[in-house]
Structures are given as C-alpha cells and as structure tokens.
Amino acid sequence: MQSVFDRCPPGPVIIIGSDILGITRSDIAHAFHCLEGGEAVIGPSADGGYWLIGLKRRPRHLKPFANVRWSTDEAMAGTLRNLAGNRVGLVTAKADVDDGVEWSRTAAIRGRRIVRPTPASPPSSR
Numbered sequence: 001m002q003s004v005f006d007r008c009p010p011g012p013v014i015i016i017g018s019d020i021l022g023i024t025r026s027d028i029a030h031a032f033h034c035l036e037g038g039e040a041v042i043g044p045s046a047d048g049g050y051w052l053i054g055l056k057r058r059p060r061h062l063k064p065f066a067n068v069r070w071s072t073d074e075a076m077a078g079t080l081r082n083l084a085g086n087r088v089g090l091v092t093a094k095a096d097v098d099d100g101v102e103w104s105r106t107a108a109i110r111g112r113r114i115v116r117p118t119p120a121s122p123p124s125s126r
Contacts, residue, residue: 006054014041014054019097026089027052033125034089040064041089042080048073051094062086 001015012035016023016073027043036054043052049071055062068078080088097103 001053001093002063005057006061007080010058012056014052016043017045017051017096020045020051020094021097022053022094025037027094031089031091034091038087038089039092040083041078042074043091044093045096046093047096047098048077049075049096050079051096052091053079 004015005013012025012032014028014031014035016028019075031041031052032056037052039056039062041052041054042050045051053064055064062083064079064082068075068082093100095105
C-alpha cells in the first residue's frame with residue numbers, strides 16, 4: 001500500500017479493501033472530507049484492521065505501515081502508532097469478508113441470499 005501512496009500524483013489518495021461490501025458514495029466523500037482537515041483517515045473494521053486508509057500526502061508523505069502486524073487484531077493500532085502526532089479522521093466502521101462465515105453474514109448487504117447447493121437430480125429417462 002505504501003508504494004501506491006508513493007507513486008500517485010500529488011494530492012489525497014484513498015485505498016479501499018477489495019473485501020468490503022456496502023460502501024457508499026457518501027462513505028468515500030466523507031473520507032475525502034476528513035483529509036481536508038487532517039493528514040490521514042481510517043475506516044475501522046471489527047476485526048482490528050481497517051477497510052479504508054487515506055493520506056493527504058502534503059506537505060510530506062507519511063509512512064503508516066512500518067512494522068504493522070498484518071492480519072491480526074493489532075493492524076489498525078499499529079498503523080495509528082505510526083501516525084501519532086498527525087490528525088487522523090475516522091469514518092464509519094465496516095465489516096470485511098475474510099472467510100465463509102463472514103460472507104454468510106453479508107447476505108442482507110449483498111441483496112441476495114446464499115443458496116446452498118442441492119444434490120443433482122438424476123437424469124430423466126426419456
């Protein structure tokens with residue numbers, strides 16, 4: 001993620017996890033609004049990580065990812081430690097989908113129900 005922030009043209013950048021459902025335009029707008037008054041923005045997830053991170057990237061490039069224990073309940077805390085001394089906004093918490101149980105819990109957000117496979121019907125004899 002650091003390389004994405006480092007390579008983009010000047011200005012605010014937001015990275016969103018690919019395993020997040022239910023993101024709205026207003027979520028994204030709110031995140032960019034937070035960057036108007038701060039250096040960083042984070043969207044927490046219930047598992048101790050985050051679904052969104054954004055950096056203003058001016059006047060300097062922050063390095064929020066050093067020594068973060070990824071895929072643990074300490075990921076957001078480690079990132080916040082790296083951002084200490086900077087103004088960090090928080091947006092609405094959202095769940096990420098890391099396994100089948102979490103996927104099942106997102107059925108209402110996805111707008112459809114999970115259909116369990118049924119045994120195949122025997123071929124008809126015509």
